[in-house]
Amino acid sequence: MPALNQSGQPQGDCPYNYRYIFSWQSSEKSLQKGFLRRNGGLMNLELIELVKTVFDKTTSVTTPPMTLRAGNALDSYDLPSAYDRQLDKPTDEYLQQFAYWGLAYLDPISWHYYLPFLISYSLRNRTKDAPLESVLVVEATLFSMRPPDREPSRFSLLTTQQEEVITQFLEILAFEEDSNFQDYGMQVLEEYWLPGAIYRKYSRRQTC
Incomplete structure (x- = not known):
């Protein structure tokens, strides 16, 4: 300290x-x-624009291997549908319908593809007066950022700049007074996204 x-x-x-x-x-x-x-610290709109810029610079994937709609189908024991440009457009309504159950099924590349849309949505719907259905989207987004990492790894796909904007996103959720996700945001920060965070230190000991 x-x-x-x-x-x-x-x-x-x-x-x-x-x-x-x-x-x-x-x-x-x-x-x-x-x-x-x-x-x-950056305001919401500035950070939303920064997230888009930082992820666009390094992301060449235009079609996710696994869509949130397909993940949602798997969670319901249905066959996953193929990507459809219209049906899988990542609008707010799409995220509200499919993110909560579908996010857990995404492979690392698909998670990386959806991440800027999820962060943008969460920043715009982080307050207590946001629509009730938005709570599940934000909670799913936060859960996907928690350790331990997956195999194959999600977090290893992130650049240093992307990690920094994720940390800034989590700080807004954790410490802005009007945030409805202060406790959860603080928990995720402490677990992985801060310098010397709990799981980062443990991971380094395991790989030494």
Whole structure:
């Protein structure tokens, strides 16, 4: 944990540009509300545009091997349907209908394909006054970002820039006051997406 100056900024070199404040309550570690923000954090619309840019730069896949609609069919013990450009257009309505049950069946390439659409949707529907059906989409998105990683790996497909925007996305869900997913967002951050996160440290020990 870096030393903080009087303004709450980390002293010395801090490559991640984060501010950390930890408190202990009832023998459980918790992050003090309002911190662990990226300095000069991005607003929703800016981050949505950044996610699109960062993923478009490295993603050449235009057709996912497994669609959310097909995954949803598998979950219902039906045969998965082939990709259809019209039926599988990743609109908000499509995500609401198929993401919750279908996301778990995606291979790494398909997960990577849908990720920017899921992040964009989640940022636009993170508040308590969002439609009720949006809760399942956001929860499924967060669950797909939790460790342990799959085999074959999903997380290894991500570039450093993509990991950074995912972390910024999770920070908004975890620490914006109007977010309906503060606890879940904080949990996912602590498990994998922060420097020295619980599962990252464990994974490194396993591979040494």
